[in-house]
Amino acid sequence: MSKITLRYFAWVRERIGKADEEIEVPAGIATIGDVMTWLASRGEEYAYAFENPKVIRAAIDRAHVKPQAVIAGAREIAFFPPMTGG
Amino acid sequence: MSKITLRYFAWVRERIGKADEEIEVPAGIATIGDVMTWLASRGEEYAYAFENPKVIRAAIDRAHVKPQAVIAGAREIAFFPPMTGG
Amino acid sequence: MTTTATVRIQREAFDVAAEAAKLTRDRTDAGAVVTFTGICRGAENGEPIAALTLEHFPGMAEAEIERHVAEAARRWPLIGVTVIHRYGRIEPGEDIMMVVTVSSHRAAAFESADFLMDYLKTRAPFWKQVEKAGGTSWVAAKAEDDAAAARWAPDGGRPETAK
């Protein structure tokens, strides 16, 4: 088990009700997709945020990653909706 | 025969040695290409300006035209090198 | 070619002409300057808006934009690039972000500015929330923006990269 900082942005942040948290990721949670499935099981607010995981983007240590990216070694994982800057 | 204003720009103007002139175009001169051939026969400076008629561009009454354009009705014909604005 | 590159994420307004002038000053090889300025519109889908609020991911926003600026400098012979993106509350008529590219020739300046805008839209971690009379909502990403960004990618432009 390892401690990871999770960060949430935009409506992912609003649905979960917090901007970040430190979390122990259980053994067996290997990929970004696994993290989303596991988070969704942690309560109503998480289930709501990750109700459609296909639309959620993720970054490990501030670099964009795909859902199949392996989280081993990550210090920070961020989840957010598709970006709308520019 | 009709009176036409001829205008020259850039190195066409420099080779001919004038910026414009009024000219009577002889009968039988039907197209822009004919005008260039005829002008080239009018003296050394014209021959020099039109030595390579393929590179010369033309405008009739301030609209770009091709060498085969018919000059009937034209009040002004301009000859110039390819443009280099912008 | 050494490219002067500046990326700033700030709450404050910016002066695009001043930023362009900084990049051309004392450079005798600058022949083409392209600027893009994104402005907050007064309506969205026909409904008036009071303001946009831009949220961003500090640190990652700078890093992502810097990475794309470096990629632009690799693809095109650029003398200078400056990208400034604001965050916070922005009212209609105010500037949201800007890109300036300077090159000896116009194609490089145009293409690199266009490239940077497409990547900023789809890859820079910024999110727009819109205030209307009926409340606030998050602006949805546009499929056309992904399609525009895909023009530049040899792999068809998947927005994520596997780690």
Next chain:
Amino acid sequence: MTTTATVRIQREAFDVAAEAAKLTRDRTDAGAVVTFTGICRGAENGEPIAALTLEHFPGMAEAEIERHVAEAARRWPLIGVTVIHRYGRIEPGEDIMMVVTVSSHRAAAFESADFLMDYLKTRAPFWKQVEKAGGTSWVAAKAEDDAAAARWAPDGGRPETAK
């Protein structure tokens, strides 16, 4: 859509930021502003230049540019377009010409500015003479400019049209 269009051919310098501001002022639908500025470089083919002198065909220059501005406004939903082209003697570092396009969306602003530049290069009756230590010479037209303009033409972009 009504497009505010301005074309000026002048000897004097211009202020691209002021021209852009005029087009966006009091418009709540302006979301994207693209400016292009062409600057006189200090060298040509590695040789220092003292100045450029731009000759133009008065009357036809305005008419040609206005025609292409109208064509841009027909092809893209533009709020405003301003084109200013200088003539006369221009020294290195000085601006030669500018294009500003304003639209609700960035693709229209980028593409129309790029289109106008390609047409200005190949169709607007301007000619550049360059002063170097060894004397003056006329700048040759570039095949790449014709190729760039051809991108926009369905017929492959012949630079002349039959009358």
